């Protein structure tokens with residue numbers, strides 16, 4: 001990675017790599033890497049300079065997510081999920097409570113989590129059954145049964161979706177910032193994932209009461225389409241690129257060792273490595289180009305709300321998630337038994353298990369179902 005944030009991203013990646021196996025083994029959040037992100041001021045990067053941040057572009061965030069994700073996908077995911085929540089604050093919020101949350105992200109490097117998924121609704125983040133209540137003028141209350149809240153216990157604030165009020169349809173949602181001190185978490189299940197074990201994606205009943213000015217301005221449908229969904233898909237895909245590149249690095253080291261041992265006879269893995277590099281380059285080009293597409297759209301609602309933009313942002317998620325598992329398996333075939341074992345320095349166990357989350361972290365089928373009617377209306381932008 002090059003660019004203005006490369007040294008700070010590398011410093012965080014160093015810490016993340018050091019604790020990656022421990023985080024995975026103990027199923028705990030990557031707290032050392034999160035602390036390093038705060039020290040390196042990586043959590044306020046996406047806030048524009050006029051609010052005190054550094055105005056990082058999606059392309060820049062994507063590169064950092066890949067660098068950290070290659071060291072430890074858990075830490076990469078925390079970075080990715082945080083910025084998917086930080087971007088909507090200034091792009092869709094203007095009230096005093098939202099502004100003061102942005103100020104906390106900048107001054108104290110607040111870590112933001114999210115609770116969009118809801119028990120009984122599955123992965124359809126565009127519907128809620130819980131509803132906002134207004135117990136007294138200027139106050140708002142929300143109780144949500146959230147089955148997956150990553151790093152919920154270490155977040156400084158959680159952005160929670162709910163219906164506008166008890167009479168609103170399930171799709172008429174708003175997004176509420178629940179800052180620490182304004183909510184309680186009742187843990188209903190502990191996260192024991194096959195991979196991404198350090199995301200600590202436990203289940204909680206969240207009970208929050210706060211000021212009404214902690215609501216973002218726009219309906220969640222707009223926030224999701226214009227910012228939260230594209231940011232999540234792009235930054236998750238950037239982390240997945242990191243996972244794939246770390247597996248490819250292991251494969252390359254293996255083939256180099258084999259080549260040194262069989263001078264004059266190129267090892268068969270060399271051809272497979274070349275094949276793996278084609279897939280990795282294709283994934284990298286797709287992820288970075290898609291990030292630039294988001295940057296080019298800026299705040300232009302006519303682009304962000306267009307069918308072709310929606311299809312493109314789903315496309316990068318679906319294609320990256322599909323490519324990732326194949327790439328890690330290609331690397332595993334090259335590395336061989338040392339990669340398959342879980343107790344070797346060459347083990348690809350963590351990368352493979354982490355990669356398996358990609359297709360279900362918002363089910364690819366759910367996205368394709370959403371794409372299906374849109375595909376009748378728009379051509380792919382070439």
Ligand SMILES: Cc1cc2nc3c(=O)[nH]c(=O)nc-3n(C[C@H](O)[C@H](O)[C@H](O)COP(=O)(O)OP(=O)(O)OC[C@H]3O[C@@H](n4cnc5c(N)ncnc54)[C@H](O)[C@@H]3O)c2cc1C
Pocket residue numbers: 081113114115116117118121122123124148149150151196199201357360361362363364365366367369
């Ligand atoms: C590591 C990780 C971290 C996460 N962190 C968070 C977090 O911090 N906050 C949060 O809110 N969520 C989080 N999630 C949840 C995530 O956002 C998805 O909601 C969740 O992975 C989907 O769960 P599901 O498989 O039960 O849901 P579903 O989407 O219901 O999918 C289950 C199956 O049903 C099928 N299906 C059901 N209904 C439909 C339909 N209408 N159209 C098409 N297919 C359908 C799907 O294809 C799939 O096969 C996280 C998930 C993971 C894996």
